[in-house]
Amino acid sequence: MTASSTLQTTPLNAAHRALGAKMVDFGGWDMPVNYGSQIAEHDAVRTDAGMFDVSHMCVVDLKGDQVRNFLRGLLANDVNKLQVPGKALYSCMLNPDGFVIDDLIVYYFTETWFRLVVNAGTAVKDVAWIEAQNAATNSGVTITARRDGNDPIALIAVQGPNARAKVWEVLPTAKAASEPMKPFNVVIVPGTAFGEAMIARTGYTGEDGFEIGVPAGQAEALWNALIGAGVKPAGLGARDTLRLEAGMNLYGQDMDETVNPLDAGLAWTIVIDGERDFIGKAALQRMGQNANFVGLILREKGGILRAHQSVVAASGALGEITSGTFSPSMQQAIALARVPLDVAIGDTVHVAIRDKKLAATVVKLPFVRNGKVLAV
Structure with a gap:
């Protein structure tokens, strides 16, 4: 076959x-x-x-004298954190509206050579976007996608x-x-x-x-x-x-070009303070954070937590599950969710599963790390 x-x-x-x-x-x-x-x-x-x-993910090599400055404007995280060759950094790449084009890892090899690894489904879009920004800024960076040719x-x-x-x-x-x-x-x-x-x-x-x-x-x-x-x-x-279980976002499910990364638990990947400008910065400053991104553990039998199920806070305000599964490590139903800002770790919320509203506990991410269950 x-x-x-x-x-x-x-x-x-x-x-x-x-x-x-x-x-x-x-x-x-x-x-x-x-x-x-x-x-x-x-x-x-x-x-x-x-x-x-x-x-299926795509390696993209960026080379040139201006590659560091180019990436400082392209990415929400600051590649100036990368000062020692061989360091890596996780970042989002945003559009001018402050939403997520993709999340990626950038690797620093030399002052004239950085490497990105971008997601499979967004690779063609990503490379076209990077090339357009390179042309718009006249940065002179050579961009080579190392997947299909x-x-x-x-x-x-x-x-x-x-x-x-x-x-x-x-x-x-x-x-x-x-x-x-x-x-x-x-x-x-x-x-x-x-x-x-x-x-x-x-x-x-x-x-x-x-x-x-x-x-x-x-x-x-x-x-x-x-x-x-x-x-x-x-x-x-x-x-x-x-x-x-590790509390890691999946592009296209937990965030995409309709999602504010501050509402997707990605504030730690964004350097918004200081004079450095980057694509999407002004929009993020206008939007601010409007939701918390948390873990949920289902406390009642009767269902599995799945994406797009509604989460009802004690106040009656609504949130939404972005990813859910049955955890093999915990033997419990778990989920990632965007919830109202007034929902805190330790709170009980209710998830709409078919015709029921089942209780779940709000927990800090991750659920599991290095083989150990951290969320209970």
Whole structure:
């Protein structure tokens, strides 16, 4: 069985199918949702090591003498926080109305070379937007998307408490170049067994690990070598429950071009004070914050928390669930929600599920981090 001709595929598509993965249409990409047991894949990441094909996301290289100044105006977070080569930063990219075009990670290599990793479904839009801003500001930055052409880079995320040890089994020559590496750091290692490798200590699960970029033609060999080291392949299903337990936003669900990032728990990614201007700053200052972004734990039986369910505060004011699931780590229904500003941690709210209003507790995010349940 092969992927539909209407869907895009990553360099690992054949490897997924050889493992018997259940494949689904994920935003126009043919991607594995699981390889048999989503729960087993989730638990592997929390207790050992699992890996995800994230090659549908897009590496974008930005080079030029003015690249730092360009990014200071393009992104809501301030890349001047990146002063040591090999540092990484999470940020939103906003439109002039202050809403979220995309969330991304920016990596700093040299004063003339920064790298972005942007979301799959927004990549074409993102690159067009970046190119338009480059032209409008006459910044002279060279912008190269490294996914579909232009020497493509495949991405594999290896996550879990044993992820780093197992990666070093497969990439022993990279260990000396990479360690000690703190979270949100990155290194480029030439000449590995899988070609030049980008090794970033970042992830989307709430666990330790790496996101590894290699030439697309080497991706399947790296994937199979990691399986040989005991890393369990995991699909989109486990990726979603893991990121939700970790309190991490999903673009298109928890925020998008209709959402004020201050209402999506993303104020920590925005440097709004000071003289630096960036696209969307004035709009954010006008809007301010109008909702709290919190976690919910369902306290009554009778349903699962899902996106778009209404949340009723004690005052009668309404909020909305943005993402919800049944947590494998907690064995409880949990959700991310935007709620009125007067709703506080510890409050009881009610969620409309079919014809019932079920009680839920407002908790501080994350629910789970580094294998430990934090929200009770």
